[in-house]
Amino acid sequence: MNKEPQATRPKLRDYEPIIGISAIEELKILADKLSGKKVQNINSTYIGGGVAEILARMVPFLNELGVDTKWSVIKGDNEFFNITKKFHNALHGKKEEFTESEFEYFLEVNRRNSEELYFSGDVIFVHDPQPIALIQKRNEVGEKWIWRCHIDVSNPDEKVWNFIKDYVEKYDAAVFSAPNFAKMLKIGMFLIYPSIDPLSNKNKQLSEEQINAVLDKYGIDKKKPIILQVSRFDYLKDPVGVIKAFEMVRKTMPCQLILAGGTATDDPESDKVLTEVKEVAGKNPDIHILLLPPDRDIEINALQRAATVIVQKSIKEGFGLTVTEALWKGKPIVASAVGGILLQVKHKITGMLCHSIEGAAYAIRTLLTNPEHAQWLGKNGYDHVKQNFLITRHLKDYLLVFLSQYYKDELIYL
Amino acid sequence: MFDWFEKDWLSVFVPLIVFITFTVLAFWIRFKFSKYINSKLEQIKWAEKDILLSNLTIIVFYWILILGTYTAVEISPIKGSLYIFITRVLLTVFFVSLVYVFYGVITGILNFYSTKIKKPLFTSFQRLKTALTIIFIAIGILILFEIWKFPTTPFILFIILGSAIAVFAFRDNFSNLIAGFEIINSEIIKKGDYIKLETGEEGTVLNVTWRHTEIKGFEEKIILIPNSRFIKVKLEIFRKPPKKAKEPFRFYTRLNTKKLTGLKAKNLMELLKYIKEVPDSVIFYHTHDFIEEYHYLIPQPSNEFALWVGNILGYEALSEKLSTIDIFEFSSIGELRRRIADILEEYINNNPSDNNCREGEEFHFIKSVSVIMPTPYIAHDLREFVQILRFISPNSLFFHIYEAKLRVGKIANDFSLWLSESLAEERLVESITRIDPYMLTIEGVREKIISTVESYLETEGVGE
Structure with missing residues (x-):
């Protein structure tokens, strides 16, 4: 199967029709206030993962706005990245065993990088835990050091968190993705929500032909209402619960269910979940289980745009960017009241929140029988994302955090 | 050689006599008849008589000579191809001169009137003359073709096709010219007027030409509006220039970032405790964030x-009570904080169980x-103020309306203060201050202020 064509890297002016000229002007005014300051982003990889994806967009945008921005990565061997992977899991609350030598090796790689890395920024923006100990250089380089935490550290393994915290608190500020993801720190803590790119393959506008082609490809009936959940096959996303809710809805109204997503390569349970989902679905022709490879962004986009109701019945959720993407398509959404979903879905305003399978079924039925109300929710959801969760807002927040490091007041006059 | 003359002397002599007679007649008409016509025209005091006389006097002389020559040739023994050639030459000269005279008279009259019309029309008169010249040349050529028996159909088709292409290519120009003529002659729009088009352009009129109207818009921008636009869209004309403010209004914008305090409440008691302790910026955030995020x-x-x-x-009654707090009535965060705390305290006292x-x-x-x-946007008067309001970002509106009063600590929103202090438009100030921004979306506030100022401008006709 051929890979989907990648959209060419957009310029800021390409976002003008979406967010308006005044928002672009404000970004320029803000960036102008940072002129003369150099920003250096440091993380652990150029390719793969959400952080690299964000930086690949942010760094060109900042430079386009006239803020001299660099992106550097630290070097590490397999042993180092195995340790950081365990750190990652432990910070997410998973029980991991660590030896003292592992902590020492982690610090040793950071120390080596701090000597080899060329530091050029006035603002050093360090992403995630892997390069966190570079802060040891703060007396020698940079004016302001900021740590960007992209993960949920609300319920971490205390041993790992305490180890990390010693370094975090040496920074000038830390940035978290949601209030729930943060831990109490002695330094300034900023809140920057994640974002989606409206011009990416996953979110750009599609023609009717493109949408229909995807529906035809997967044999989906265009006349029957579509209930869709996009997520990897994981117990935490409760795909079985979605099927049960769907069966309840189907008793009174004809509809079809699509469960679309991939399996996580680093999750051995993924295949098991998929097998279980297929068993529960049985031979029901109205349930479509689509195992999609990671590069099927346009297909995911098309399915979301074709859906009548989009569901995200997670048991636990991070920020939930799949919800953001669904809202961006102007679709009514039924989602569990967990994690970052609560920041995006305000019950009966931008979607419907649920706490159980029955609740999800009831909400879906309500939306299917009241298309005007569903449309109103969908429109609100779209506006909500446009206002709060687009990449341009993310860019503005970065600029504001950089600037605010140079001022102490809560009302900063520039 | 003389034998022929002796036999046919009459055939030569008679045409010659005829020609001389016509020549004498021509001289007589030129000197006597023109005086007679002149005296008659003097009586009717027609201003353009000189144009008519200067063109007609000399040409009538030549026409009589041509007629004399033609009559002489007709009665002479000249026949065949020579006869045809001479008559065609005479007809050619006659018609060319006829066209020339018409052209001379019409352009003369146009020239005469062009000295009396407004300057912007002068160029257009020159263009009209050029167009007439082209038309007369085309007519002249057609007559010549007819006289010399050349086929005229291709030429006529060429003219029709050329005219159609010209009309199509310059259709906008034509409509601009027609509209320009109407605007200038009837003085619908004058220099110094403030005009506003339905399509958004507005400003003070600097000049009106035959084709376009030049206006000075916002930020001294010069905008050229094709005249035809005025007949296609709704146009508002304000004769009085707007009153200048003592101090211009500089629009600011405000961007905010969210800072976590690390404090979190899991029940009403904790909520109340922190509401009493947290800085004003926290209370402001939680009472205004929804306006921005869900504007x-x-x-x-x-x-x-x-x-x-x-x-x-799940405390619905308490939620309702908190949501009905009218933020508009508070002049400081401190007062607002006390009100929220009072409501919570009262509820906790009456309902001790706290989940x-x-x-x-x-x-x-x-x-x-x-x-x-x-921002780069500065308003010097009410019209500029409205123009900027139309496009300024929601963040700027938020700052001047919500943040200025409650957070910066001003007695009213920035707009009301400026209208009062720099323009002394007290009736307008009253209307703007009365707008409750908490009952509207930010865009709703924008529309409300714009419509309030516009209706004030219409009814009061604020000007210097």
Whole structure:
């Protein structure tokens, strides 16, 4: 199967029709206030993962706005990245065993990088835990050091968190993705929500032909209402619960269910979940289980745009960017009241929140029988994302955090 | 050689006599008849008589000579191809001169009137003359073709086709010219007027030409509006120039970032405790964040305390009470904080059982850090003020309306203060100050202020 064509890297002016000229002007005014300051982003990889994806967009945008921005990565061997992977899991609350030598090796790689890395920024923006100990250089380089935490550290393994915290608190500020993801720190803590790119393959506008082609490809009936959940096959996303809710809805109204997503390569349970989902679905022709490879962004986009109701019945959720993407398509959404979903879905305003399978079924039925109300929710959801969760807002927040490091007041006059 | 003359002397002599007679007649008409015509025209005092006389006097002389020559040739023995050639030459000379005279008279009259018309029309008169010249040449050529028996159909087709192409290519110019003529002659739009088109262009009229109208818009921008636009869209004309403000209004914008305080409440008691302790910026954030984040929603929920208490803790009555707090009536965050705390305290006293929320659903206290920056937009008068209001960002409106009063500590919103202090438009100030921004979306506030100022301008006709 051929890979989907990648959209060419957009310029800021390409976002003008979406967010308006005044928002672009404000970004320029803000960036102008940072002129003369150099920003250096440091993380652990150029390719793969959400952080690299964000930086690949942010760094060109900042430079386009006239803020001299660099992106550097630290070097590490397999042993180092195995340790950081365990750190990652432990910070997410998973029980991991660590030896003292592992902590020492982690610090040793950071120390080596701090000597080899060329530091050029006035603002050093360090992403995630892997390069966190570079802060040891703060007396020698940079004016302001900021740590960007992209993960949920609300319920971490205390041993790992305490180890990390010693370094975090040496920074000038830390940035978290949601209030729930943060831990109490002695330094300034900023809140920057994640974002989606409206011009990416996953979110750009599609023609009717493109949408229909995807529906035809997967044999989906265009006349029957579509209930869709996009997520990897994981117990935490409760795909079985979605099927049960769907069966309840189907008793009174004809509809079809699509469960679309991939399996996580680093999750051995993924295949098991998929097998279980297929068993529960049985031979029901109205349930479509689509195992999609990671590069099927346009297909995911098309399915979301074709859906009548989009569901995200997670048991636990991070920020939930799949919800953001669904809202961006102007679709009514039924989602569990967990994690970052609560920041995006305000019950009966931008979607419907649920706490159980029955609740999800009831909400879906309500939306299917009241298309005007569903449309109103969908429109609100779209506006909500446009206002709060687009990449341009993310860019503005970065600029504001950089600037605010140079001022102490809560009302900063520039 | 003389034999022929002796036999046919009459055939030569008679045409010669005829020609001489016509020549004498021509001289007589030139000197006597023109005087007679002149005296008659003097009586009717027609201003353009000189144009008519200068063109006709000499040409009538030549026409009589041509007629004399033609009559002489007709009665002479000249026949065959020579006869045809001579008559065609005579006809050619006659018609060319006829066209020339018409052209001379018409352009002469045009020249005469062009000295009396307004300057902008002068260029257009010159263009009209050029067009007439082309038309007369075309007519002349057609007559010549007819006389010399050349086929005229291709030429006529060429003219029709050329004219059609010209009309199509310059159709906008034609409509601009027609509209320009109407505007200039009837003085619909004058220099110094303030005009506003339905399509958004507005400004003070600097000049009106045959084709376009030049206006000075916002930020001294010169805009050229094709005249035809005025007959296609709705146009408003304000004769009086707007009153200049003592101090111009500089629009600022404000962008805010969210700072976590690390404080979180899981029940009403904790919520009350922190509401009493947290900085003003936190109270401001939780009572105004919804306006920004959901600025498209009508009606907007009022504050996040009310939402959390209702949606998460399930205290519907308390939520309703908190959401009905009218923020508009408070002049400081301190007063607002006391009101929220009083409501919570009263509820807790009457309902001692206090439930904890589920884990992960705590109320997080967030601080708003605002960066306030000047925009390039400055209003010197009410019209510029409205123009800028139309496109200024929601963030700027938020700063001048919500933040200026409650957070910066001014007695009213920035717009009301400027209207009062720099323009002394007290009736307008009263109307603007009365707008409750908490009952509208930010876009609703924008529309309300614009319509209020515009209707004030219409009814009061504010000008210098």
